[in-house]
Amino acid sequence: MKKTIIVFSGDLDKVLAAFVIANGAAAMDDEVTMFFTFWGLNVLRKAEKVPAKKSFLQAMFGAMMPRGAEQLGLSKMNFGGMGAKMMKKVMKQQNITSLPELITAAQEQGIKMIACTMSMDVMGIREQELVEGLEFAGVATYLGEADEANVNLFI
Amino acid sequence: MKKTIIVFSGDLDKVLAAFVIANGAAAMDDEVTMFFTFWGLNVLRKAEKVPAKKSFLQAMFGAMMPRGAEQLGLSKMNFGGMGAKMMKKVMKQQNITSLPELITAAQEQGIKMIACTMSMDVMGIREQELVEGLEFAGVATYLGEADEANVNLFI
Amino acid sequence: MKKTIIVFSGDLDKVLAAFVIANGAAAMDDEVTMFFTFWGLNVLRKAEKVPAKKSFLQAMFGAMMPRGAEQLGLSKMNFGGMGAKMMKKVMKQQNITSLPELITAAQEQGIKMIACTMSMDVMGIREQELVEGLEFAGVATYLGEADEANVNLFI
Numbered sequence: 001m002k003k004t005i006i007v008f009s010g011d012l013d014k015v016l017a018a019f020v021i022a023n024g025a026a027a028m029d030d031e032v033t034m035f036f037t038f039w040g041l042n043v044l045r046k047a048e049k050v051p052a053k054k055s056f057l058q059a060m061f062g063a064m065m066p067r068g069a070e071q072l073g074l075s076k077m078n079f080g081g082m083g084a085k086m087m088k089k090v091m092k093q094q095n096i097t098s099l100p101e102l103i104t105a106a107q108e109q110g111i112k113m114i115a116c117t118m119s120m121d122v123m124g125i126r127e128q129e130l131v132e133g134l135e136f137a138g139v140a141t142y143l144g145e146a147d148e149a150n151v152n153l154f155i
Numbered sequence: 156m157k158k159t160i161i162v163f164s165g166d167l168d169k170v171l172a173a174f175v176i177a178n179g180a181a182a183m184d185d186e187v188t189m190f191f192t193f194w195g196l197n198v199l200r201k202a203e204k205v206p207a208k209k210s211f212l213q214a215m216f217g218a219m220m221p222r223g224a225e226q227l228g229l230s231k232m233n234f235g236g237m238g239a240k241m242m243k244k245v246m247k248q249q250n251i252t253s254l255p256e257l258i259t260a261a262q263e264q265g266i267k268m269i270a271c272t273m274s275m276d277v278m279g280i281r282e283q284e285l286v287e288g289l290e291f292a293g294v295a296t297y298l299g300e301a302d303e304a305n306v307n308l309f310i
Numbered sequence: 311m312k313k314t315i316i317v318f319s320g321d322l323d324k325v326l327a328a329f330v331i332a333n334g335a336a337a338m339d340d341e342v343t344m345f346f347t348f349w350g351l352n353v354l355r356k357a358e359k360v361p362a363k364k365s366f367l368q369a370m371f372g373a374m375m376p377r378g379a380e381q382l383g384l385s386k387m388n389f390g391g392m393g394a395k396m397m398k399k400v401m402k403q404q405n406i407t408s409l410p411e412l413i414t415a416a417q418e419q420g421i422k423m424i425a426c427t428m429s430m431d432v433m434g435i436r437e438q439e440l441v442e443g444l445e446f447a448g449v450a451t452y453l454g455e456a457d458e459a460n461v462n463l464f465i
Contacts, residue, residue: 139179
């Protein structure tokens with residue numbers, strides 16, 4: 001049965017958890033919808049700077065936030081990025097799938113990835129700054145999906 | 156169908172997400188129950204100081220925690236309140252409903268707002284310190300509501 | 311009906327919320343499964359140091375993370391552990407069940423506690439470092455449990 005996950009967090013550890021659950025469910029033939037809001041939008045940002053019209057404040061937010069899955073920090077013990085680097089290294093040593101690989105797998109498995117348009121307005125993030133293959137929608141769409149699902153998580 | 160949201164966080168960004176989802180669901184004619192625990196209780200505090208009997212430690216907690224929706228900080232990039240101020244300014248520029256407006260809308264839409272009595276004891280928050288229109292209950296009430304709902308989020 | 315809780319957080323306040331909900335549900339005769347991942351594994355660590363083979367990075371992670379329920383900090387206002395100490399003191403004054411007591415109650419009520427094996431690999435935590443009475447499994451097991459439950463929370 002369908003699962004939905006709101007990815008509110010942009011922390012590497014929480015986003016990893018979200019994608020492990022999402023891919024696990026898709027592998028078990030569940031439909032999965034991931035809804036990216038607030039800091040979670042950073043997961044979907046392209047790694048390179050993309051020109052986009054922004055207000056001064058939006059440009060400041062944009063400059064300070066991580067661009068894409070490779071740049072995310074940990075929610076705890078990040079130590080200016082060192083914690084995230086350490087965790088990625090341990091994961092490699094243990095042959096655990098990395099976040100970028102999990103995102104690719106999610107797309108290949110047909111997991112629906114929706115970027116929250118209201119959050120994009122707040123954060124000043126434009127469509128062209130985000131990776132390909134997304135849908136763009138608001139809370140009503142999320143609620144419609146959640147109504148059809150039997151597991152709904154907020155991460 | 157009914158939705159429940161546990162508002163554990165007292166961060167502006169997370170509380171905004173909670174109220175956007177709650178109001179969205181109520182607008183779609185869902186019954187909605189919000190259950191405020193721990194830091195989430197700060198959302199419901201009156202802006203002015205209200206006299207209340209507290210132990211020394213409870214008084215300290217009370218003095219350090221934000222009083223009401225206007226004072227909440229961001230979960231990330233708060234920079235001593237500057238981040239929250241910036242986000243509120245961007246939201247105004249983008250004509251996005253503010254948190255105090257969302258709370259009023261929630262009350263007008265008949266969303267049930269419950270303050271967790273156990274958390275109130277831990278935090279030393281008294282009924283008279285909280286806004287009007289709340290119910291006061293514990294985990295059994297939450298579970299009863301959640302059993303009737305098809306979407307249950309912990310934020 | 312069954313409830314599942316993913317305990318991702320290792321913060322005292324969030325873990326308290328998880329165990330209050332879990333014990334509340336079990337008291338109402340619900341089956342409950344708690345699935346401990348990432349920082350949540352720290353809740354289950356034995357208080358004493360247990361010899362275990364680890365890589366250098368895993369040993370570093372292990373040394374920096376709290377060992378067991380007594381050592382957890384708050385998600386906010388922890389002030390190097392002082393906040394957690396204050397909260398525990400207030401809880402005692404108010405006769406509120408402590409986290410170690412809630413964990414014992416959970417075990418006595420037959421709540422199923424599963425440690426996430428993938429997270430154990432990432433964090434470098436070995437079975438012998440965790441308390442007795444756990445099951446060890448991955449995301450597929452979690453999803454199987456969640457499919458049978460009507461309330462599924464991510465904390």
